[in-house]
Amino acid sequence: MSKFSESNMAFWFLLLLGLATYLMVQRSVAQITRTPVWLLWLVLMTPAFLLSGWTLKYGVKQPPPPSLIIWSSVICLLLYWLLFQWGRRTPTNTPTNTQTEPQTSELQAIHPTAEPVSVRPIEPTEETQLRNCFPWSVYYVQNIEYRPQAVVCRGQLRTSPSNAYQQVKENIEAQFGDRFLIIFQEGFNGKPFFVLVPNTQAAKGVSGRRNSEGLTRPGLALLLLAATLVTTTLVGAKIAGVDPTTLESNPGVLLKGLPYALGLMTILGIHELGHYLTARFYKIRSTLPYFIPMPFFLGTFGAFIQMRSPIPNRKALFDVSIAGPIAGFIATLPLLIWGLAHSEIVPLTEKTGLLNPDALNPKYSILLALLAKLALGSQLTAKSAIDLHPIAVAGFLGLIVTALNLMPVGQLDGGHIIHAMFGQRTAMAIGQISRLLLLLLALVQDEFLVWAIILLFIPLIDEPALNDVTELDNRRDILGLLAMVLLVVIVLPLPQAIANLLQI
Numbered sequence: 001m002s003k004f005s006e007s008n009m010a011f012w013f014l015l016l017l018g019l020a021t022y023l024m025v026q027r028s029v030a031q032i033t034r035t036p037v038w039l040l041w042l043v044l045m046t047p048a049f050l051l052s053g054w055t056l057k058y059g060v061k062q063p064p065p066p067s068l069i070i071w072s073s074v075i076c077l078l079l080y081w082l083l084f085q086w087g088r089r090t091p092t093n094t095p096t097n098t099q100t101e102p103q104t105s106e107l108q109a110i111h112p113t114a115e116p117v118s119v120r121p122i123e124p125t126e127e128t129q130l131r132n133c134f135p136w137s138v139y140y141v142q143n144i145e146y147r148p149q150a151v152v153c154r155g156q157l158r159t160s161p162s163n164a165y166q167q168v169k170e171n172i173e174a175q176f177g178d179r180f181l182i183i184f185q186e187g188f189n190g191k192p193f194f195v196l197v198p199n200t201q202a203a204k205g206v207s208g209r210r211n212s213e214g215l216t217r218p219g220l221a222l223l224l225l226a227a228t229l230v231t232t233t234l235v236g237a238k239i240a241g242v243d244p245t246t247l248e249s250n251p252g253v254l255l256k257g258l259p260y261a262l263g264l265m266t267i268l269g270i271h272e273l274g275h276y277l278t279a280r281f282y283k284i285r286s287t288l289p290y291f292i293p294m295p296f297f298l299g300t301f302g303a304f305i306q307m308r309s310p311i312p313n314r315k316a317l318f319d320v321s322i323a324g325p326i327a328g329f330i331a332t333l334p335l336l337i338w339g340l341a342h343s344e345i346v347p348l349t350e351k352t353g354l355l356n357p358d359a360l361n362p363k364y365s366i367l368l369a370l371l372a373k374l375a376l377g378s379q380l381t382a383k384s385a386i387d388l389h390p391i392a393v394a395g396f397l398g399l400i401v402t403a404l405n406l407m408p409v410g411q412l413d414g415g416h417i418i419h420a421m422f423g424q425r426t427a428m429a430i431g432q433i434s435r436l437l438l439l440l441l442a443l444v445q446d447e448f449l450v451w452a453i454i455l456l457f458i459p460l461i462d463e464p465a466l467n468d469v470t471e472l473d474n475r476r477d478i479l480g481l482l483a484m485v486l487l488v489v490i491v492l493p494l495p496q497a498i499a500n501l502l503q504i
Contacts, residue, residue, distance in 0.1 A: 035087030236260030263394030274327030332398030339392025
């Protein structure tokens with residue numbers, strides 16, 4: 001790869017990563033700390049700057065020393081936390097009861113995206129009405145706290161969480177209409193409490209609802225779809241071995257890039273449709289899937305949907321989150337198996353690796369190795385690598401997309417799944433452990449280094465469901481555990497004992 005190409009890739013990588021990081025920082029902490037967003041962004045981006053600088057100087061063939069990335073990441077995360085705490089905002093409102101810093105931190109952690117809308121003061125008569133919304137046999141209110149963005153009602157739960165939430169919600173709506181969103185959360189002390197957040201959609205009135213519904217723009221979605229088809233076709237033609245110098249004389253050779261383009265876009269599209277259709281089932285307003293074209297590397301930066309209304313409960317959070325990876329994985333399997341069956345066997349060389357489609361070593365992934373043995377049979381031996389067919393490349397990327405989305409961190413699908421299964425407090429701890437484990441795995445397999453760095457930039461805090469206390473049923477818990485097993489068999493390398501048994 002030429003220096004010009006490496007510098008181009010480094011530039012686009014930094015640009016996309018920088019924009020994504022800035023938006024995440026602005027979204028998650030801008031209302032919580034006075035520290036400038038640009039300074040927090042700069043600290044988080046420092047490891048990426050170091051990695052890009054190393055790549056520009058030494059090229060991609062000489063990976064940076066792990067200590068450089070690990071120590072820079074640790075130091076930058078510590079500095080980020082110190083800067084965040086140094087500028088942390090303190091509430092200016094006067095609560096009814098004594099308000100301590102742990103409670104403030106708790107509320108910020110569980111509702112990071114609450115809009116900075118001041119709650120209209122509740123008059124004494126209204127406070128009596130509010131207290132009457134909490135029957136003592138359902139949820140006994142002990143104190144009410146007034147925050148800049150919420151009214152917090154703490155007490156003792158005396159019935160099942162689902163019954164308590166439903167009855168309290170109905171009572172509050174009967175007294176106050178649609179003035180509040182009623183959120184039921186589990187505190188850091190393990191005791192559930194209610195939060196009343198201003199319903200900004202109701203405050204905007206009919207025109208606001210129309211504007212919100214108009215955020216889904218089919219024209220833009222189709223334009224991005226067409227643009228992504230073009231960029232992935234160009235990349236697919238390169239994967240298929242098309243010589244760029246022949247394009248002017250014979251543009252028809254670009255059609256060789258369509259198998260890759262259609263395969264990858266089918267996987268990504270079905271993944272997002274899984275989210276979209278499940279969200280519609282739960283009456284959660286969401287946008288159509290939007291593809292992100294990229295004129296190099298994979299040809300696309302993926303696809304996404306945006307949900308425009310709160311998620312009602314952990315059951316809906318789980319179903320919406322897991323529907324995408326399951327749908328995408330189901331679409332990936334037949335494409336990957338067919339593509340592997342039509343791929344070529346090549347000898348193992350020094351260039352063989354996980355991210356080399358011309359000489360892929362399937363043993364870097366348990367699931368990939370099993371599927372490759374199923375598709376290629378005795379042709380695949382211990383000394384074999386695979387020159388992937390373009391559709392196999394798309395299927396292999398489908399596995400990577402599935403694994404990346406199932407990472408149990410923050411606002412990734414896996415983070416939502418773990419949150420729905422275990423609650424937000426446990427999910428944050430699991431997310432932190434997952435970051436460290438992937439960083440350790442990157443010491444063994446360099447290909448995971450970029451993943452590990454990206455996960456360090458993803459906030460661990462996940463926006464809660466309205467009823468974030470009621471637990472899932474056993475069937476969903478088992479399905480969630482199976483999703484984590486799928487992540488493990490995609491990410492971990494094939495054990496040598498199984499490799500010997502399969503003769504690969």
